[in-house]
Amino acid sequence: MELSTLDYGFIIVFFTLVLGIGIYVSKKSGKSSTEFFLSGRTMPWWLLGLSMVATTFSTDTPNLVTDLVRTTGVSGNWGWWCFLLTGMLTVFVYAKLWRKSNVKTDLEFYELRYGGKPASFLRKFRAVYLGILFNVITMSAVTLAAIKIGGIMLGLDPIETVVGAGLITVVFSALGGFRGVVYTDFLLFFVAMAGAIGAAFYLVNIPEVGGLQAIIENDMVKSKMDILPDLSDTKMVITILVIPLAVQWWSSWYPGGEPGGGGYIAQRMLAAKDENHAIGATFFFNIMHYALRPWPWILVALASLVVYPDIASIAQAFPNVPADKLGHDLAYSAMLTKLPSGLLGVVLASLIAAYMSTISTQLNWGSSYLVFDFYKQQINPNATEKQMVAFGRVSTVVLMVLSAVLALAMQNAMDVFNLLLSFGAGTGLIFILRWFWWRINAWSEISAMFASGILSILIATTSLKSFLFDVETGIFPDWGELPFIMIVTTIIWVTATFVTQPESKEVLRSFYRKIQPGGPGWSKVVDEAKQDNEEIVDSNEKWSVPSGITAMLLGVVLIYSIMFATGYWIYGRTTSALILTAVAAVSGFFLIKAWGRMKENIL
Structure with a gap:
């Protein structure tokens, strides 16, 4: 596909602006670790909210939505729509708690809520577990989408896409830190939304599609349009609707949809001016993320069924795409090749914006774990601010390289989505309850983390999956994998909670005094403190x-x-x-x- 001078102009201007912002804020961002990772905790709600939206608008998201729509219909999006419940719980319950904690990362919370060696181990281990393993997997899925877009739209080899897309992103991320990420996200959001809406409007009306009415009347599309699954299909209802709404939203840890808040969402809440700005930012994010943004992607996915009804038609139209990269998710990129000059440049810039926003956030967030929760804790406790910023910039580059290498070996974003869901299954309830039930301890989280991870690996890599969940011979229904992991993990962590010692009185009282969580789950701690003539309840704080x-x-x-x-x-x-x-x-x-x-x- 040939790009015009106008298309190149849009892309060059966009890159220049992004790099300019990174360079402009680099001096201020490099002053201290708090500046580099939290921009001094001075950010307003609207800027943080836009940053969250831009971050979740990654290159793999429209590909994932397209895959879901083409394979299971619009209703298949309940797999991620269900996380709205998590998001709203974070907005109205947990946002103010996170901001009151005043920690630098959500992992620092472990040594605020728990005590002793288990808490220290949990903080350091999850810094590597999330900061490297989960973070690299997530970024590789985003980079995989960029590879597919580059291959379809520009005829680029995977390595060319990885080097080209990653180089500029890692440079401005390492220079600008969190402030650079948030400032560029403001620009990236509007570019990404303009591209998505413009592409949807144009592609629905191309001659091969014939307009919205033609899509609605197309036999291939009719069965895919319903927002709710066919209620007469019990298996489909359970898989697409019941499990996400009844189990998945609260039981699974997923980047950007963590029960109780966490990850880069927590990072933005911690960077807010105050508690009200943290609440406003997360609420604004959820409105934009769920209420307004999905439909441009859905419309393009439905239109793609008219032009490319199956994978074979995509393979025929794009013979240069490697066989191991073919999938329904390619249909989004395939449709974008039909855009005219000018709009094509805007859309390509929007896809680059989506990629850069997500990757830059993941890099800064993952690096913050490695700096505050691993390097500072494990390697160099006496590290100066200059050393921590330097380590943060080096780790940013290393994370980018690791994710690029893994992306080259991947095939499908849907597989990554399902893997991350199963890895975190059963852990979400702890993240919700640990603020409001004194009895949860560090061993609760350690046991849940290892149980869900080991179960996911065993089921994914051995014949255990066929034995348990095979359609014909398995012990459980084939949709029972996530509930199975959740139930077993929950049994393990609840058992571990009651067979291990609770946290010390000092730790529990210190946590309560700082956070004021309130509620019946802390009544035992409050009553015992009163008996010891120690007042830990702020009378001005209402539950x-x-x-x-x-x-x-x-x-x-x-x-x-x-x-x-x-x-x-x-x-x-x-x-x-x-x-x-x-x-x-x-x-x-x-x-x-x-x-x-x-x-x-x-x-």
């Missing part, structure tokens, strides 16, 4: 969890209503669209009232 859960439920209704109303307006189903729009308005009204009461409690 906001009940009102937070109310706000969470209203937020879930609001955002799902907006998202599905948008879909029904597009489909031309006016009655359903009107009803959902009304539901959104009512839930939004009550949410404003609930949020107002919460802000009074915080202030």
Whole structure:
């Protein structure tokens, strides 16, 4: 595919702006580790919210959505739509707790909540486990998508794409730190959204597709359009709807959708000016991420079924793509090749923006773990600020290289998504409860982490999966893999909790005094402190969890209503669209009232 001078112009201007921002903020970002990883904790909610949205708008996301739509229909997106419940819980319950903790990374929380050698081990191990293993896997999935886009749209070899896309990203990430990431995310968000919306509008109306009405009437597309799965298909309902909404959202740890908050979402909450800015940032992110952004990708995925009804048609149209990279996720890139000059440059710039935003965030976040939670704790306890910033920049480069190498060996983003879900299955409940139940200790988390990881590896790499979950001969239904891992992991960590000693009184009281979590789960600790004539409860602090859960439920209704109303307006189903729009308005009204009461409690 040939790019015009105009297309190259868009891309060159974009790269120049991004590098310019990185260089501009590099001096300030290099002043201290707090500046390099948290920008001095001075960020406003709107900038952090846009940064979260830009980060989750990665090159693999439209590919993943396309894969889901083409294989299981629009309803297949419940696999990630379900994490809205996690997001809303983070907004209205956990955002203020994270900001009050004042830690530099969410892993530092371990030595705030737990004590002794188990807490120290947990912090150091997860710094490597998440900062390197999970982080590299996630970045490699994003880079894999970039490889497929480069191969389809530009005819680039995988290595050419990896080197070209990765070099500029790692340079501005290493120079600009977190401030550079957030500032560039502001630009990347608008470029990425303009590209996604512009591409959807144009591609739906190309002659091969014939417009929105032609898509809706196409026999290949009709069965894929429903937002909810076919309720008469029990297996499909359980797999696509019941498990995500009943189990997956609270039980699985997944980057960007961590129960109780965590990862780069926690990093942005910790960088906020105060608790209200942390709440505002996460709420804004969830509205944009779920309510407004999916439909441009979904429309292109549906249109692709008209032009490329199967993988064979994609392979025929793009014979230069290696066989090990072929899949339904390629259809998104295949459709983008039909864009005209000018718009093509904008869309390519938007895809580059999506890639750079996600990778730069993952690099800075993963590097923060390695600096604060491993290097500072394990290698050089007396490290100066200059040394920590230098180590952060070196680790940024190393993480980029590792992810690029792994990406070259991967084939499908969906496989990575499922692997990460199973790796974290059963651990999510701990991340939700550890703030509000005193009895959870470091051994609870250690046992859950190893149990879910070992079970996932055993099931993925041995005949155990066929024995347990084979369609015809397995002990359990083939959709039971995630619930199985979750149940076994939960049994293991709950058992470990009660057979090991609780955290010391000093640790528990110190945590309560700082965070003021409240609730019946801490009544034993509060009562024992009173008996010892020690007051750990702040009388000015009100327990906001009940009102937070109310706000969470209203937020879930609001955002799902907006998202599905948008879909029904597009489909031309006016009655359903009107009803959902009304539901959104009512839930939004009550949410404003609930949020107002919460802000009074915080202030």
